[in-house]
Amino acid sequence: MSEQTAVQEQQVASKTVKFEIQRQDTPDSKPYWESFSIPYRPNMNVISALMEIRRNPVNADGKKTTPVNWDMNCLEEVCGACSMVINGRPRQSCTALVDQLTQPIRLEPMRTFPVVRDLVVDREFMFDSLKRIKAWIPIDGTYDLGEGPRMPERKRQWTYELSKCMTCGVCLEACPNVNDKSNFIGPALLSQVRLFNAHPTGAMNKDERLQTIMSDGGIGECGNSQNCVVACPKGIPLTTSIAAMNRATTVQMFKNFFGSDHMVD
Amino acid sequence: MSRESDFYLRRLHSLLGVIPVGLFVTQHLVVNHFATRGEEAFNTASNFMGNLPFVLFLEWFIIYIPLMFHAFYGVYIAFTAKNNVKRYGTFRNWMFLLQRVTGVFLVIFIAWHIYETRIQKALGAEVDFDMMANILSNPFMLAFYIVGVLSATFHLANGLWSFAVTWGIAQSPNSQKIVSYITILAFLVLSVIGVQALLAFVV
Incomplete structure (x- = not known):
């Protein structure tokens, strides 16, 4: 029995996964490609493969190299941090399962954003845009404002879908x-305006967001x-x-010009 | 680079594409269709259009000024996009690309078309059936005009779809799909009208 297991392990170990990773050492340096061949394990995702490269940073030519940098946090597709371009399509690397990908698996950073290093990008543009559109519900006052207006349950249900956005x-x-x-500012941010304008308390500032x-x-x-x-990993109805x-905004535009005042409602 | 007024310019661009430019293109193709009834019918229709009261005012304010704004701002829009149909080969992404390709082609085609007809008229040439028959007797020009007419009908039909979305008329995926079908039909009908008229000049 133990002999058989050892053979099986060897067979599994001899199977490898091929990666081609677009690397970049500094924000301003030129990107270059590096290949890796790492031992296969069942149920691998792209992150566990990157962890293997970090553990043993040797490229496909057998040369020692620097570990590949990437960003990650929740590992369950709710934070958005590990987004990268995998085989040509942007998606989260935590839910990119090696068994479902064509090899060599090509990893690139999302170049729409400034590249920090290797697969790490700076998504600050999106966070700044969230501030611009006031993506929050203002509930603070100098005194207790009491309860806000009730939200219809069926409205809560569809706005919940919009709230799944993780700014990835x-x-x-x-x-x-x-x-x-x-x-x-991008599709995600426009959907966030819809989310916060749909909230009964958020709607008190809807004209500002529009x-x-x-x-x-x-x-x-x-x-x-x-x-x-098509691209949204959370299936948010962005369009x-x-x-x-x-x-x-069409209504707001006419209100601004023909209306009696510019304020909300 | 974007500016504060971009929102309003975009909306104006979308509006002008339909009213008046889209209406004018439809009217133009319909009047051209008189060519299928023979030389005399076409010349009568063309004379009627060319001798409308206030024709200069109509030409400038209904055609040239809106068309020039739509064309030049459209070129700016076309060249700010970074197309990626290789990554997302969806119907809508192809339409997005084709809208820009046909738009840029139409700027060239319409410039040439205006040069060949309106500017020649200003220089003293007679704009009539013979003039078009003469131009279209060249197989290269016939192909150029067919591609031009098809680009125009496509750009108008697809532009109607994005007009419906841009102004917030069609919101749900279902309504957007139905508007797609209607605009495909508009494309086919206008294309048949336009190409039939062109072929009437060569036969």
Whole structure:
């Protein structure tokens, strides 16, 4: 029995997984490709493979190299930190299972964002945009404001779908209009405006959020390629959100010009 | 680089593409269709259009100014995109690319078309059936015009779809799909009308 297990282990160990990883040493240096061949283990994901490279940083030519850098946090596809381009498509590396990927598995950073090192990118642009659109519900006052208005349960259900957004940046990477020639804040952020404007307390500032997406880099930059909704790992109805915000900004635009005042309702 | 006014310019671009430019293109293709009824019918229709009261005002404010804004701002939009149909080969992503390709081609085609007809007219040439028959007798020009007309009908039909989305008329995926079908139908109908008229000049 033990002999058989040893043979099986050897067989498993002799099987390898091939990776091609686009590396970059500093934010300004030139990217280059490096191949790796690592021992196969059952149920591997891209992160466990990267951990193996970190444990034994030797490339496919048998030369010792620096460990590949990447970002990760939750390991269950709710934080968005480990997003990268895997075999040409942006997605989370934690849920990218090696058994389901064509080899060699090609890993690249999401170049829509500034590259920090190897597969690590700086998604600060998105977090700054969240501040711009006021992606929160203001509940603080100088005194106890009491309870807010009730939210219909069925509305809570569809807004819950929008709240699954983890600001991972995959939709921005997929969008042809998010690039260094435009300031487009991206599909995720437009959907967040819909989320916070749908909340009964959040709606008290809805005109401010709409005003923001009617300015520089806002909803006007969307070209309806609808890649975002295809790319979103959480299945968020991004294009429906964008169309809904298109209508909301249309109404806001006419209100601003023809209305008696510019404030909410 | 984006500016604060981009939202309004984009909306204006979307609106002008349909009203008046889209309406004008439809009208133009329909009037061209008189060519299928013979030389005389076409010349009568063309004379009627060319001698409308306030024709200069109509030409500038309904055609040239809106068309120029739509064309030049459109070129700017087309070249700010970083197309990725290789990564996402979906129907909508192809439409996104084709909208930009046809748009840029149409700027070239329409510039040439205006040069060949309106500018020649200003220089004293007679714009009539013979002029078009003469141009289209060249097989290369016929192909150029067919591609031009198909680009225009495609750009208009797909533009109607994005107009419906951009102004927030069609929001749900289902309504957007139905608008897609309607605009595909519009593309087919306008293309048949346009190409039939072109072929009437060569036969």
